[in-house]
Amino acid sequence: MAKKRYIQAINDALTEEMARDPKIILFGEDVEISMFGDTLGLLERFGPGRIRNTPICEATLTGMAVGAAASGYRVVLHMMFSNFIYTGFDAIANQMAKLRLMTGGQMSMPITILAGYGGGRSSAAQHSDTPHPLLMNLGGVNVVVPASPADAKGLLKTVLRGKNPTFFLEAGGRGAETAEVPDEDYTIPLGKVSVLRPGRDVTVVAIGTMVKHALAAIPELEAKGIDPEVIDIRTLVPLDEDGIIASVQKTGRLVVVDEARDRCSAASHICAVVADKAFSALKAPPKRVTVPNVAMPYAPASEKNVLPNPAKIAAAAAALVGR
Amino acid sequence: MAKKRYIQAINDALTEEMARDPKIILFGEDVEISMFGDTLGLLERFGPGRIRNTPICEATLTGMAVGAAASGYRVVLHMMFSNFIYTGFDAIANQMAKLRLMTGGQMSMPITILAGYGGGRSSAAQHSDTPHPLLMNLGGVNVVVPASPADAKGLLKTVLRGKNPTFFLEAGGRGAETAEVPDEDYTIPLGKVSVLRPGRDVTVVAIGTMVKHALAAIPELEAKGIDPEVIDIRTLVPLDEDGIIASVQKTGRLVVVDEARDRCSAASHICAVVADKAFSALKAPPKRVTVPNVAMPYAPASEKNVLPNPAKIAAAAAALVGR
Amino acid sequence: MKTDARNFAATKEVLVPLLRQMLLVRRVEERLSADFHAGKLPGGVHLYIGQEAVAVGVCAHLRDSDTITSTHRGHGHFIAKGGSPRAMMAEIWGKRSGICRGMGGSMHVADVSKGILGANGIVAAGLAITCGAAYAVTLDRSDRVAVAFFGDGAANQGTLMETLNVATLWNLPMIFVCENNRFSEFSPTSTVTAGDIVDRARAFKIPCASVDGNDVLAVHGAAGAAIERARKGGGPSFIEAHTYRLHGHLEAEKSFLKSAYRESAEVEEWRGRDPIALFKTYLRGEGILDEREVDALEREIAAIVEDAAQFAEAGEPADPNLVFEVMFHEQRA
Amino acid sequence: MKTDARNFAATKEVLVPLLRQMLLVRRVEERLSADFHAGKLPGGVHLYIGQEAVAVGVCAHLRDSDTITSTHRGHGHFIAKGGSPRAMMAEIWGKRSGICRGMGGSMHVADVSKGILGANGIVAAGLAITCGAAYAVTLDRSDRVAVAFFGDGAANQGTLMETLNVATLWNLPMIFVCENNRFSEFSPTSTVTAGDIVDRARAFKIPCASVDGNDVLAVHGAAGAAIERARKGGGPSFIEAHTYRLHGHLEAEKSFLKSAYRESAEVEEWRGRDPIALFKTYLRGEGILDEREVDALEREIAAIVEDAAQFAEAGEPADPNLVFEVMFHEQRA
Ligand SMILES: Cc1ncc(C[n+]2csc(CCOP(=O)(O)OP(=O)(O)O)c2C)c(N)n1
Ligand SMILES: Cc1ncc(C[n+]2csc(CCOP(=O)(O)OP(=O)(O)O)c2C)c(N)n1
Numbered sequence A, B: 001m002a003k004k005r006y007i008q009a010i011n012d013a014l015t016e017e018m019a020r021d022p023k024i025i026l027f028g029e030d031v032e033i034s035m036f037g038d039t040l041g042l043l044e045r046f047g048p049g050r051i052r053n054t055p056i057c058e059a060t061l062t063g064m065a066v067g068a069a070a071s072g073y074r075v076v077l078h079m080m081f082s083n084f085i086y087t088g089f090d091a092i093a094n095q096m097a098k099l100r101l102m103t104g105g106q107m108s109m110p111i112t113i114l115a116g117y118g119g120g121r122s123s124a125a126q127h128s129d130t131p132h133p134l135l136m137n138l139g140g141v142n143v144v145v146p147a148s149p150a151d152a153k154g155l156l157k158t159v160l161r162g163k164n165p166t167f168f169l170e171a172g173g174r175g176a177e178t179a180e181v182p183d184e185d186y187t188i189p190l191g192k193v194s195v196l197r198p199g200r201d202v203t204v205v206a207i208g209t210m211v212k213h214a215l216a217a218i219p220e221l222e223a224k225g226i227d228p229e230v231i232d233i234r235t236l237v238p239l240d241e242d243g244i245i246a247s248v249q250k251t252g253r254l255v256v257v258d259e260a261r262d263r264c265s266a267a268s269h270i271c272a273v274v275a276d277k278a279f280s281a282l283k284a285p286p287k288r289v290t291v292p293n294v295a296m297p298y299a300p301a302s303e304k305n306v307l308p309n310p311a312k313i314a315a316a317a318a319a320l321v322g323r
Numbered sequence C, D: 001m002k003t004d005a006r007n008f009a010a011t012k013e014v015l016v017p018l019l020r021q022m023l024l025v026r027r028v029e030e031r032l033s034a035d036f037h038a039g040k041l042p043g044g045v046h047l048y049i050g051q052e053a054v055a056v057g058v059c060a061h062l063r064d065s066d067t068i069t070s071t072h073r074g075h076g077h078f079i080a081k082g083g084s085p086r087a088m089m090a091e092i093w094g095k096r097s098g099i100c101r102g103m104g105g106s107m108h109v110a111d112v113s114k115g116i117l118g119a120n121g122i123v124a125a126g127l128a129i130t131c132g133a134a135y136a137v138t139l140d141r142s143d144r145v146a147v148a149f150f151g152d153g154a155a156n157q158g159t160l161m162e163t164l165n166v167a168t169l170w171n172l173p174m175i176f177v178c179e180n181n182r183f184s185e186f187s188p189t190s191t192v193t194a195g196d197i198v199d200r201a202r203a204f205k206i207p208c209a210s211v212d213g214n215d216v217l218a219v220h221g222a223a224g225a226a227i228e229r230a231r232k233g234g235g236p237s238f239i240e241a242h243t244y245r246l247h248g249h250l251e252a253e254k255s256f257l258k259s260a261y262r263e264s265a266e267v268e269e270w271r272g273r274d275p276i277a278l279f280k281t282y283l284r285g286e287g288i289l290d291e292r293e294v295d296a297l298e299r300e301i302a303a304i305v306e307d308a309a310q311f312a313e314a315g316e317p318a319d320p321n322l323v324f325e326v327m328f329h330e331q332r333a
């Protein structure tokens, strides 16, 4: 084990898997110099060709990923900020999410799309979106939202060995956070939640960046005599319904924390699934702590006002328990 | 009152509102000849300039709508099939849904986007999407899903007099269905559900194209001695939470029928809202009848297999009541 | 028939297959048209009738390992690239034996084993896909090429400029084949397209050709040069082929259009320049094929089409549950 | 300083405001740079330093009723088009008194009353917006014009070709101003851009100019001709202005980049061609302004900037609940 930065863990996964599999290629805008640090050193190690800067043309880049994947490559496409996914959305929603079905299974789409998401840094509306709900609704793409360095590495390795189009969403602005990462080669399966803190009173399911806040809410809850179970969702597609339900069967209460806008959020969906499948276990209404249905404002206090935080999470969880 | 076709009601609303307000313009691919019939005769009536065929370039068309709206026009943009929304998604998600906030309220975006949605006609995956969940999650756009000719006309008139970007999604393949439409000038407010059949046992909330199937499920339910309340959602943004909750307070049971894919669907969101706000009223789990998380297949039986229908709705509702 | 742009040695072994392929495309589609109007096909069809010289002239140079992408009007490219008429027709009928197991239909016929990366319901989507395929060729250091067929309407999508930029910059073996059939749905090209499409490519200083798309030899010549160059590492080329769609935008159009969008005189004029008729005349004129040989070819093709149509009609409907298995690779949807 | 492309009567009344505006843009941004590095600004900033001649040379011809769209590097366009330094700086500080009430920040400064439809965080987004604004002008039968400023990197987005097509076809009063500052983020232009950008517009046979973007008179001349033509119904024009960004892509870049992406010698060389220094020299050489007058202008500008910076710093933070009110028109989010 060694302490690694979140972004370093991603960089390590890319480096190790590219060394392992010569069919992995990576391209995107300024991936050679690497703004976030996730693709740092890859050019020197793997050479131009496998690592390539592109012009700014997201609509073409997502389509190229499809074409290169159909030609036998495993493509890693770096989209920089999540908002730029929209600029290249056609080939995502109409091609990579549908082509395998449309061709009757003739094609696989081993494409990994990297993009940073989320607010909190006064990057304003066009650089702060958390787009996983849109992607989840497409049906044909996996969505991975690692919260810790160790998970980032293990999940990315799984994705890079898989054959399905997958969005690997990087927790924006958290690249510098460090935590222990195993030294050995390891993978983490998609579709398995991680129970970070077992508890009996209320299940707090947190998504990506929100895991940190959910953990930070524990002391306040403990101080109120509440014993929360904190779950890191890890992947949204596939979604570990059983893992969440098992927890709710035990606690009878659910809070889902999501940095996406509320309407049709992952939080909504998870609450709906639990209300459906664990209805009789619920002792209180399933709650969503999400971003309201607004674009991200620029000014720091305005932004803070709409983002989930430990206090909001603790308040929601405590209210369910009636404290 | 007179019987009108669904598409004719839309055409009437466009014609009447364009006659009323010279600032309304309409453009899109082949709107002059009008494939669906909704824009038929508008060119002859309002002339080139106000009605205009465009090249195929959705990314520019959505952006042009923003620029023309910022210049004082009310823009109606016809996107033909819903899947082409993705091709022009940048200016939707990054511009029209966010510009009012980003400019501190300096701009309004009176833009109406028309598009047909849904499956059932072997149009295959790239012409059958039901995209309202993605749009609902954007935060900054209204989403209207009229189910009947009368609603289509009244809701479209409201939208055309409003000042917010709005997707007016046309029930695909149902243009020829007829029903009574009032003769006088009328509007229908956004954010108000319509209770089509009052009942006591179970609330069936249906969205757009699904309203017809929900109504068709009534006889089977009645035969089982079940008294369903069928609600047409009419608009998804704004969402009439109170209207839905009032019904569930009465019936204690909820089925939401949605032609969107299940994950992060409008059905998910409505179930989550009800589970949250009407928890104690619920006698049974809130249920979703949706399309599974797949792209639409081409072959008729395959497509039928994944679409909601009266039998599936009746089965879900009956199971909740325990029959 | 002009011959200036042809530029290849016209042996019988080269010429007859061109006619054969054009006939195969034509007769398959005529059958599809009939089956559509008889109400036998579940979905709509966009027919390629009148444009056969383009697909055939280009694909004559391609190997199975070369890739193409196509459009909503994709049957001609599928057949010309070597796709099976049986598997294609069964697909359009929505059958289990369809090339896409009934999941794709007319707008999505694809045969990856033949390098047919698919017809596509999204106008211009093939451009970026081909660009990615061509990039893969350079990574493989192969002499394969990747061809994108697209319409004049598609040429107004910005991905044309984007892919021209990437293909030029990266010197990719990509051939842009724009089929200017004078319509973008129901809009005459001149009403939606400024300037000459080929000039958009000329801006990138790549080899460009503007050819008579109803002259299979003109297409064949231009495509041969472009493909040869690409195989040798010479980078992308652009071909604008001027042609005409003799059928409607889609076969169903008369049922919903309230007005005409073109003069029947115009259609008749172009029917007089039918690429197949022109080429038959040429072959007879040059003494390469006589009437009898042409008839024999027609009969052979008719038999293939009849067999394929019967195969399609007789097939079992697609498996309704297949969708859950094929959405993902080894992951149930 | 080249003078060939200028083509206008250079009176003092025209020339001095050009210098004044360039100085205003420069000094405002120098202050923003200092404030950023002092950790006072909440978000990042992309500075326009070195490119001032482009915004100023173009906007000198524009009225409040004409519109512009800008980019992530938008302060220069905002000021040059007549936006208030106070309101802009307060916005970048995230204050209530900001032009967007603190909701937009540096990348989104807009003042609709001045025809500034906004800086934009999405590369090339302004092109389509301007195209729509230009269409509105033709519907109004007005002599207004709509100008899109965009970078060389943005010129690789396909919406460039799409808007060229629409603007040409519909003869819109749209001026395309491409600022080629030799970088697309950290990629030198030649590594991501094939051919000459201006040729992409030439394909549409509209009037095109390629000018020295560090020569305010060259820009002014070309823009004047284009805008005049557009006002008279002559349709779109394209200007590629060659310039150089003297600061980083964004001010924060040194903190996260692990390697350099350009030689400091190159930066120094371009610093020697600073558009403001060049223009001062020209004005002095022509006897239009003397040293004393330049100094007076500098002092006047310094006072404006100091006032604006203090106004911004002293302002109240944005209203945290405003977001719910302004998301929609008369509809709470
Ligand atoms: C992105 C997108 N926009 C619009 C359509 C609807 N559409 C289908 S075909 C077509 C016209 C295509 O014209 P062209 O590229 O010239 O091909 P042709 O039909 O002439 O073969 C249009 C607008 C679509 N399928 N995809
Ligand atoms: C759609 C989109 N893709 C990528 C980015 C990230 N990005 C911001 S600025 C920039 C480079 C822009 O280059 P250019 O247009 O030349 O403008 P310059 O920065 O040189 O002024 C990039 C890639 C973005 N903001 N939007």
Ligand SMILES: [Mg+2]
Residues within 6 Å of the ligand: C151, C152, C153, C179, C180, C181, C182, C183, C184, C185
């Ligand atoms: Mg065409």
Ligand SMILES: [Mg+2]
Residues within 6 Å of the ligand: D151, D152, D153, D179, D180, D181, D182, D183, D184, D185
């Ligand atoms: Mg630049």
